Amino acid sequence: xxxxxxxxxxxxxxxxxxxxxxxxxKSDTYTGDELVDKGAMVYEYEFLKxxxxxxxxxxxxxxxxxxxxxxxxVVDLKVRTLKDSHIAGKFKDYVWKTIEHRKSPINYGYANxxxxxxxxxxxxVKVVSEQTIEVRRLDAEKDSSVELKWVSxxxxxxxxxxxxxxxxxxxxxxxxxxxIRRRKDGYFYSGHNTRFYLEFAPRKxxxxxx
Numbered sequence: 505x506x507x508x509x510x511x512x513x514x515x516x517x518x519x520x521x522x523x524x525x526x527x528x529x530k531s532d533t534y535t536g537d538e539l540v541d542k543g544a545m546v547y548e549y550e551f552l553k554x555x556x557x558x559x560x561x562x563x564x565x566x567x568x569x570x571x572x573x574x575x576x577x578v579v580d581l582k583v584r585t586l587k588d589s590h591i592a593g594k595f596k597d598y599v600w601k602t603i604e605h606r607k608s609p610i611n612y613g614y615a616n617x618x619x620x621x622x623x624x625x626x627x628x629v630k631v632v633s634e635q636t637i638e639v640r641r642l643d644a645e646k647d648s649s650v651e652l653k654w655v656s657x658x659x660x661x662x663x664x665x666x667x668x669x670x671x672x673x674x675x676x677x678x679x680x681x682x683x684i685r686r687r688k689d690g691y692f693y694s695g696h697n698t699r700f701y702l703e704f705a706p707r708k709x710x711x712x713x714x
Contacts, residue, residue: 519634520605520690522564525595529587536587548592549578555599561606570595604690607702609637615684615692615700616707621714625673625706635686639700641679644671644708652712663712671708 529536555561556571563571574592577584599606609615609631617624630638647670654661684692684700692700 520602522567522602522605523598524564524566525570525591525598527570527591527594529590534586536585536590538586540584540586540589542581542584544584544589545574545578545592548596549574551596552592552599555603555606560608560611561599561603562608563606567595567599602690604702607690608634609692609702612702612704614703614706615639616703617694618699618701621709621711623707623709625671625708626700627675627706629681632683636683637692638681638683640675640677640681642706643674643676643679644706645674646670647672666710666712669710671706673706673708 552571552574556563570591574588574595576582577588609628613628615626615628615637617626625642625644626639627642628637629640632638650668650670652663652669653665654663656662682694684694686692692702694700
């Protein structure tokens with residue numbers, strides 16, 4: 505069960521100093537009013553939609569306005585200008601740059617641990633604050649329905665389809681819990697300096713080729 509000690513999530517997220525997006529268009533060659541292809545801004549729109557509406561990331565008030573502006577243009581197939589495309593590109597880039605700072609742990613069920621090229625699954629069992637959470641490792645059993653394929657190479661062969669590996673996850677209350685904390689880069693870390701990734705699903709990956 506997740507427990508969050510402070511309902512004022514937005515105040516907690518603003519501990520990171522999000523920059524104000526400069527929406528002015530500056531160019532010695534163009535005015536910004538030039539029309540662009542109707543396919544413009546679609547990539548930015550899809551990226552932002554995935555993270556904002558599906559990923560439930562935090563946005564400032566100004567960013568919410570920019571998102572609604574971009575969405576209105578793309579969804580309603582309105583005329584798009586170079587200035588509009590410029591704003592969408594800048595906003596997409598900044599969101600990606602600051603994505604980990606925008607994730608509230610109350611929206612995510614898992615914090616998967618990165619270990620060099622391997623990944624280990626953990627479930628979030630308690631949200632102490634936006635900066636501190638408690639996690640517990642999941643038991644993971646290899647799904648035998650996926651047959652790994654090997655070719656000659658390396659010390660003991662090379663697995664050519666390791667990205668297809670699947671695992672079956674189970675919660676185990678006997679596994680110990682640990683507290684991990686968010687650092688300046690937005691990621692959560694354990695006391696052993698291993699990085700965790702907030703995600704909607706558990707994830708285990710074993711690099712057979714390392």
